[in-house]
Amino acid sequence: MADMQGARHWNENNSRSFLDYGRYFVPERERQIDMIADLIPAAPGGLLVELCPGEGLLSRALLERFPDSRVLALDGSAEMLEQTRQTCRNHAARLTTGAFELSQCDWRTFSEAPQAIVSSLAIHHLDGRQKQMLFADLAAALRPGGLLVVADIVRPPSAAGLAIAARQWDEAVRSRSLAIDGDLAAFAEFNRLGWNYFRNPDGEPIDKPSSLAEQLAWLSEAGFTEVDCIWLFAGHAIFSGRKP
Numbered sequence: 001m002a003d004m005q006g007a008r009h010w011n012e013n014n015s016r017s018f019l020d021y022g023r024y025f026v027p028e029r030e031r032q033i034d035m036i037a038d039l040i041p042a043a044p045g046g047l048l049v050e051l052c053p054g055e056g057l058l059s060r061a062l063l064e065r066f067p068d069s070r071v072l073a074l075d076g077s078a079e080m081l082e083q084t085r086q087t088c089r090n091h092a093a094r095l096t097t098g099a100f101e102l103s104q105c106d107w108r109t110f111s112e113a114p115q116a117i118v119s120s121l122a123i124h125h126l127d128g129r130q131k132q133m134l135f136a137d138l139a140a141a142l143r144p145g146g147l148l149v150v151a152d153i154v155r156p157p158s159a160a161g162l163a164i165a166a167r168q169w170d171e172a173v174r175s176r177s178l179a180i181d182g183d184l185a186a187f188a189e190f191n192r193l194g195w196n197y198f199r200n201p202d203g204e205p206i207d208k209p210s211s212l213a214e215q216l217a218w219l220s221e222a223g224f225t226e227v228d229c230i231w232l233f234a235g236h237a238i239f240s241g242r243k244p
Contacts, residue, residue, distance in 0.1 A: 024186035027172035027234045033058050036149050037065045039240055046115035052122035056084030063091040074100040113143035120151040124209035135222040142243040149240040155209040165235030166198035172234050198235050212237050
């Protein structure tokens with residue numbers, strides 16, 4: 001998301017903004033979580049890894065959906081990790097959290113090959129080359145048959161596409177603000193913070209979303225099969241690939 005303090009890196013102020021307003025700012029948030037979980041095949045005792053869990057809602061959903069599996073949640077924000085532990089406290093015995101830097105490579109091998117790696121609203125902070133390297137490293141880390149699922153903002157290649165994504169995101173946040181609180185206070189904050197990337201796509205160096213087509217191609221180049229996008233709305237997409 002946009003860096004609300006004008007800095008070039010995500011910081012704990014950004015984390016606090018997302019924890020406070022994520023339920024308003026993420027289009028079809030609950031549906032996205034369900035779709036990500038639906039993509040993952042059940043495997044008794046398997047390891048699931050989430051990159052940048054934020055509030056921990058997806059990690060909790062995975063723990064609930066797959067009671068024989070364990071979740072490793074990695075984040076660069078201490079506040080996000082603490083919130084994830086609180087959100088998943090009823091499943092604490094099957095949750096491990098750890099600090100990492102998404103752009104670094106030192107965390108990309110695991111003592112146990114994961115059955116799935118998921119990430120939501122994080123990978124767009126990497127540039128194109130970094131995404132390519134990440135996809136290749138995650139393909140190597142997964143066990144055979146393992147799945148990578150990415151939910152993220154993607155950059156439309158045309159001005160018309162950017163305008164549509166911007167309008168849809170505004171409409172989604174406006175609708176969620178009314179549905180949750182009955183007023184437009186959260187939508188006003190969304191505008192005040194400048195959170196809609198598609199309104200000013202070249203304004204924040206922290207945001208580096210690539211096009212959906214590029215990322216699907218990079219997954220294929222990394223060796224993934226069954227590469228597909230299952231959902232796209234308001235410039236947000238869910239796409240995945242399976243390791244042969």
